Amino acid sequence: MTDDPVLFCLHFLGGSAREWRPLAAHLGPAARCVAIDLPGFGDAADQPGADVGAMADHVAARIRAERPGGPWLVAGNSMGAKVALALARRHEDGEEGLSGLAGLVLLAGSPPAPEPMAEERRQAMIAWIDADPETRRREAEAFVAANVGAPLDPEDHARTVEDVLRANPEAWKAWLTGGANEDWRARIGTLATPALVVSGAEDGDLGPEAQAALTLPHLARHRHVVARGAGHLLPLERPGALAALIRDFIAAPPGTGETPTLPPAFAALMGSERVNTRLRTALRERMREPDGPFCLAPEERATLAACLDRVLPQPGPGKIDLARRIDARLASGTGDGWRYAALPPDPQAYARALRSLDAAAAETHGRLFRDLAGHDQDALLDRAAAGRLPATPDGLAPELMTCWLEELRGEAVRTYLAHPAGLAAIGFTGIGAGGDDAEALPGYRLTGLDAREAWETPILETPILETSASTGDVR
Template sequence: MEIKSNGTRIHVTQRGSGELALVFLHYYGGSSRTWDGVASELSDRYRTVATDHRGWGDSEAPADGYGIADLAADAEGVIEALGLQRYVLVGHSMGGKVAQLIASRRPSGLEGLVLVSPSPPSPMLLSDEQRATLAGAYQSRESVEFVIDHVLTARSLDAARREQVIEDSLRGAPQAKAAWPNVAMREDITAAMASIDAPTMVISGELDQVDPVATLQAQLLPRIPHAAMHVLPGTGHLSPLEAPAEVAQLIARFVAAIEGESVVLALQDMTP
């Protein structure tokens, strides 16, 4: 389905039903399809909502507006349009940085935050050469395949998922491809992190080369002191595609714990 949000047409994929929704935000180069394997494991219990960021997948690609605040406003508009009363935000990589900013605003209805190999809130400092390499990583089939094999993954993707990554990476609008390394990656949202009060889980790939475990331990966890971290053995940056069942299982446990806590709090409120 298509939702007009923040002046931009955003493509949204929904599955399942239920009072609690899981809202998925994808990585730089991905699309809502990135979450298919994870969502299929969870949609029998929860409503799942996955968006295409502007400039990616089937969403509109305006000429500008690709900062973290813009992507956050797009997602917030989708959440409002769908009337989600209770939801957990699940953000991967770039989508993880977007999710951090949304959570820092303590929106009504946000019950939990899951950050999957998230880009940290601090600026990622690259040399001009590194930035140019990243900006050009999704320009050809060959360049995408090189990045898949040497940067993004530690576990081999099956043929269908590999082809999906290639298609999604190539399909991104030029302005969206340029904006992450040149704008959003360099943004500093660390000051907002102290405002996050939702239960938070961080999922990291043991062999992640993009946002390594050590980087998250240094740049993210100290800023969200109540966050719990889980490391997936033998996994790279694309854990939603490399290990969808394991990611889904961690999310399911996290949400179950949140819902259990909600029941306890409700019972406490009812106690005279």
């Protein structure tokens, strides 16, 4: 992308263009924000409610009127994200006036599928929007408070409540009964437009597992970031952090399928009452990509990633970044509490072992380990496991490579299975063994061979992890 793109910003249900002021201030000259009031909201509250297609028409007209000369992006929070996805499809289909779209920023986004909202809550939201002024204000206050991970700045809170109150009730109801339930999965398909997806760890309906299950499968190029402690109104809760993420995204768009998706059935289980709150919080935290500190040099991390791809292959377009997670663990000084006495401390052992692999690859093939074909990498790992790599001055002794590789296997599996996507890949349903009221939700009643509970059957239909091509086993 070139410098100074235009960022068109679409708000959440009940929000307005004012939602984006803090983010625009933090972005500064990195991007020019053009915030748009969707039909029925903000300064467009005099307009009737619209479906997703009509809202996309409204935004497309504004984009054409702005006529951005360079690349432009669309940011959407919640409701606005579904409209952004529809615009991206129209851009990729070659619609006139929409060329130049360079990226999507989807914040706690409504997915192409119908939103996973409890019908009882939907009806309650529909009921109070037409209530008397006192009830509406009380419910609007509660609505804003329930959608953030921590209280907003008083001024931001008051302004957001006022936006909810000035929303056209017909537009509010049109979204809850129509737009939120529209199924755009077939129409959206898989988008090639790069996307930054951000979810709040404290978001109930559209949190990390919903994004990984319902939005990421439609994005061929994406990065998914989980915002710790945040809820649903991310532009108001985390404007500074979002600005930094957007600047990085503009500078370096993601490659193909950078973060893993979740099967919808597993995401539904994870969000259900069968999983207790403490466990769900831990699982969501494990979906968050570590943001440092790290201890390995970039070339060492690249060699570790190549090694892990052979030790524990991950099928599918998105995968867990095991190397990044292990590197963060090394920097933190935590671990499983033991190591081989002959090995140096973990950070040193990893760095030296990775240098040994690169040195052996250079000696044998004239290239670094990460640049070799898979079968050549497998051959070197087999030699390392047997203690037959050549000695190198700044590497591990050949006999210690055997110990290190055993440690790496265990760490790879532990790291993989700590992530919800890893649990889903092996069809693990144990997270649903009981909710906050364990007595009311016993884990398993059926214990016979091949017997499945009704609630776990779809979870177990997910594919099992592929094994190493060279050994027929997880290394």
